[in-house]
Amino acid sequence: MHYIDITMPLINEGAVWPGDTPFHFKLSATMKETNAVNIGEMSLSLHNGTHMDAPFHYDEHGATIDQVNLSIGIGRCQIIDVTHLEKVTESDLKCFDFNNTPRVLFHMLDRAPTIFPEQFPLLTEDAVNYLSKQGVKLIGTDAPSVDEVTSKTLPIHQALHASNMTIIENLFLNHVAPGVYWLYAVPLKIIGADASPIRAILTPLDGEVY
Numbered sequence: 001m002h003y004i005d006i007t008m009p010l011i012n013e014g015a016v017w018p019g020d021t022p023f024h025f026k027l028s029a030t031m032k033e034t035n036a037v038n039i040g041e042m043s044l045s046l047h048n049g050t051h052m053d054a055p056f057h058y059d060e061h062g063a064t065i066d067q068v069n070l071s072i073g074i075g076r077c078q079i080i081d082v083t084h085l086e087k088v089t090e091s092d093l094k095c096f097d098f099n100n101t102p103r104v105l106f107h108m109l110d111r112a113p114t115i116f117p118e119q120f121p122l123l124t125e126d127a128v129n130y131l132s133k134q135g136v137k138l139i140g141t142d143a144p145s146v147d148e149v150t151s152k153t154l155p156i157h158q159a160l161h162a163s164n165m166t167i168i169e170n171l172f173l174n175h176v177a178p179g180v181y182w183l184y185a186v187p188l189k190i191i192g193a194d195a196s197p198i199r200a201i202l203t204p205l206d207g208e209v210y
Ligand SMILES: N[C@@H](CC(=O)c1ccccc1NC=O)C(=O)O
Pocket: 017, 019, 020, 045, 047, 053, 057, 144, 145, 146, 147, 151, 169
């Protein structure tokens, strides 16, 4: 099956949110030592690479990632390029048809896996409310967050939460043409967690699954 990988590679020198736990992978046992297998181990923040936020990340009483319905990350989606904007407002979205695409992934900026972007375009609250009225249930971004890096009130997380919309961050969309695709993006079953790494891929709608 033809697919497009939209997942940020996890690498030891990878970009990390200021003050957060960096990703680290190492071999804890090698084939030479075990005479059988190589065994790896990793340490990371759940927000390091491409990941899905759980409501528990921004709501003390919110659902944890193991409680999120997996169907939210599987189905038709629309990729929109907003790299030319600083703020994405309702009027910027009026020209799009969200009828059959309840998942919207925003290409906010071109990413390099090793560089943490301090600034990137942001949705406005009126854009969030408009998308919600259009039936959108999942918002994805290739930025590290849907809020400013310095925000402590997380207004866009809270607006998305109020509209019961799920968030995916740190996608890798540099190479993806805007348009409608089929998305596969499911979190790990980490009991009690605020987020989970995901492997996100797109397939063309007319793609044969074989
Ligand atoms: N990907 C995260 C970024 C984030 O909020 C964060 C990650 C690590 C440490 C602190 C963070 N946020 C605010 O302090 C987010 O959900 O926006």
